[in-house]
Amino acid sequence: MAEIVLRDVEKFFGENYVIRKLNLTIQNKEFVVLLGPSGCGKTTTLRAIAGLEEIDRGDILIDGKAVQNLPAGDRDIAFVFQLFALYPHLTAYENIAFPLRATGESRSQIDGQVRAVAKAIQIEHLLSRRPSQLSGGDMQRIAIGRALVRRPKAMLMDEPIGALDAKLREEMRTELKRLHLENDSTTVYVTHDQVEAMSLADRIAIMNEGVLQQVGSPTEVYRHPANLFVAQFIGSPVMNVTKASVQTSGAVASVVVGEGDGSFGFPSELPQKMAAASHGQGDFMLGIRPEGVLVSRQQAPGYVPVEAHIIEPLGAYDIVDLKVGRQFIRARTASGYVGKPGETVYARLDESQTHFFHPATGESLNISFGGA
């Protein structure tokens, strides 16, 4: 069990940054997910921790010991690859036994440990099969078994369930989470799938273009995204983002979206809060998740009329595209709430779920309204 510290880690590829000034501490027994789009540097970071990739600057510490110059085998970590990386010519048993045999442990000891791990991850019936005779899910279970059998200081996983189909991914997610609970191993997990990150992580570290964007618990990154990138990367359907400005008439404040495409009422403290965030009266980017867009079939105070466009029924709920002038804002409604495209309904933005971002930098203005 171990703590992993990344201190000012940098890696270049020619003139380009692959990782830029990365500082991250992974606590003992913690499950941290590195999340980001392809090419954001998350896999390189993971491979650097494993020792499969060299870094150009900074330190990687495992249990306080700098390991950046040690070969992978001496770091005492296990790695689970996306494409399983099982040895194709060996049986499942031999694959799991490989790391023990490689270090020359005794035959009886190896047998005991392999069988114990196989039992824990429920693959005892597969031990005599070769990888080519296994399904994707079972292959990854074997690969995880091979990682666990060594009792490494840390588990590193590179999109371990990314190659499986959707239903199986759902199942494997729960399995991985339970496995972590039972083994308490420090885990760093790389994925581009925000659902996976949200479901599995104690903390999520979101990366983009080699730069760490935000680190926080799933709830934190979902409710308080640090910038537009995080806001739109986390959550499905994607957060609505539109250019907007504040208008006040008397005691009433309202937010005008787009180029005067529509205006929604807001609490009157908004201008003060904007001023406090030293942003003044200028334009900003408004972000609101579909569940923050409240829809009513009847006219109600604070609600403005909008036209429903495409309706996506997702079973448990619907996603409705609302036409606000030339803008589209997606709302989450109860299943079948809005009858058909073209209908007029009424909408309001829930101020407690509204996010305000700087129009140029995309950083959050940290304006929030109390409430739910």
Added chain:
Amino acid sequence: MATAVMNRLDPRSRAAARGWSDLTIRNVFIIPTIVFLIVFNIFPLIYSLGYSFTDFSAASNEPVQFVGLQNYRDLLTDENIWSNFVITAKYVIVSVAGQMLVGFGLALLLNRSFAFKGLVTTLLLLPMMMSAAVVGLFWRLLYSPSWGPINYIFGLGDFAWLSDPDTALYAVAITDIWMWAPFVMLLSLAGLSAVPKHLYEAAAIDRAGSWYTFTRITLPLVSPLLMIALIFRTMEAFKTFDIAYIMSTQPTTELISIRLYKQAFQQWDTGKSCALAYIVLIMVLAITNMYVKYLNRAKER
């Protein structure tokens, strides 16, 4: 049989757009090949099988007599023939083993990136592109007892490589190794580069040493291609004629193919030669069959 397969294709499928149907186009490509194979391969094969049961001699006009299995009986009890087979076996083992070792070794050296890798690879491949006759003549010069560079470099004085009955066969084998090791190298390189990089990474994470990685990962994964190289080289070595014939006249280098040549075209004992050719063919088939079985087993994994 072949036409039965073709008939099942719907001839109307894509024919309308073109003047020729798919069926016609396929036949235009296939029929000449089939005719060629029948005339030059299958027919002679069957014809020579017939001759192997007669006392036919291509050099005389005497009436041909059917002798049954007499030719085979004579050959299989002839001590000289057996010694030819022993020589051939020695040659095949030494030459093929040498090619496999040198070729795979070179492949391991080349399987990394370094400056001028392409050029070096090309240079190493040159020997196998030369004519065997030229190679034989050159190596005869290299081995020359009085002024050959080999004796000069190794300080062996006037050691007669090719006329010493004990070393002649090995000298020829060395030449064959020089010429064909690049072929093994080429196939090994293909095999080595096909081993996924992430397996080596997994092994590094699993704390496997380099020898352990080589024997447990590299070798088993390259072995199917090595086996193909082995099949090809064994078959070729078994029927070696040119190099040995050009380089040495010693009886200790009389390979079975040389024996066959002498019997057929110096003694004009055509019927018996056909029988000997069939014996050789059966042996080659048997050896190849063994290898292929092993290869299929490896492929199943």
Added chain:
Amino acid sequence: MANVRLDKVTKQFGAHTAVRDLSLDIADGEFFVLLGPTGAGKTTILRLIAGLDKPTAGRIVLGGEDMSDWTVAQRDVALVFQYYSLYPRYTVRQNLEFPLKSKVHSYSRAEIDERIERASKILRISHLLERKTDRLSGGEMQRVAIGRAIVREPRVFLMDEPLSNLDAKLREALRAELKDLQMKLGGTFLFVTHDQIEAMSMGDKVGVLNDGQIAQVGTPQEIYNRPRDTFVATFVGSPAMNLVPGDLAGGKVTAIDGKLVVPVNGHAGSAQAGGVTLGFRSEDIRVGPDEATEAVVHDVENHGVEQIVTLRIGGHLVKATVPANVPVTVESKVRFGVDAAKVHCFDAKTGVNLTAG
């Protein structure tokens, strides 16, 4: 534009039957989604309609005409693949022109330009026309590939998982765009996917495919709310519908070793008493102190707007959707109940839904 009808189509590859005695009606102007797991035969059906493969038995009818013997070109269908399959060294414009310059159909220069302009406007790729295709992003490439299908104005659009190689955000955006496009063009779309969210959100009708056979055809709501069997029930919806073994007697199902008792209505109420499979969706579970059944929290997945809680009752796992603001901790005890109006009762052997009738 035309309707498509498959009439008892079977396709065998050697001993393997990919599609078995399958009949399907796709109405003119309909957005039809074929949904199924890998290997269910989705792509085979698409290829049969396109004419790239021939059915072993059965007829394929397009716009009222039997086209079983037609060539690919004669069928006049457009096919968009999972991999963009653009011609790499050409510009976007040249790629769009390509289907208009075939020998079968030749168009005048003016008409070609007009069609390209129209298509690129709809797909918002006008600014990319002179760019080489290898300089495009994944989303742009897939839009060009769709553009190449549109310019032909084919009778049917066939799409083979066109969104599966794109990242989540782009996939969501293109989902809406494709649906929008279909509404604008009014074309007949046959869209193949293994992603149930894509199927639900885009399809006018969804055909769920299992092992070469149609399990159910219906609107997304029908498929979700009245699944015909356990396969459809678990394949559509995320998380998958909970299924637990139970016993039916006197209009009630007793499940999970007697710990869960639910009254059932509809046909199931009058069905023969005996073993059944009880099904209920995660959002139809209530968690609260006054509920009837005790469970242990096995796992909690944070999904932002809500959390998916896996409950453990003895040896059974059940997933429940719980609002994000309800605190739940792993290995703690909770109580839950099931909305009786929303449960499904499946035949234990055949898996057929007894409730939906």
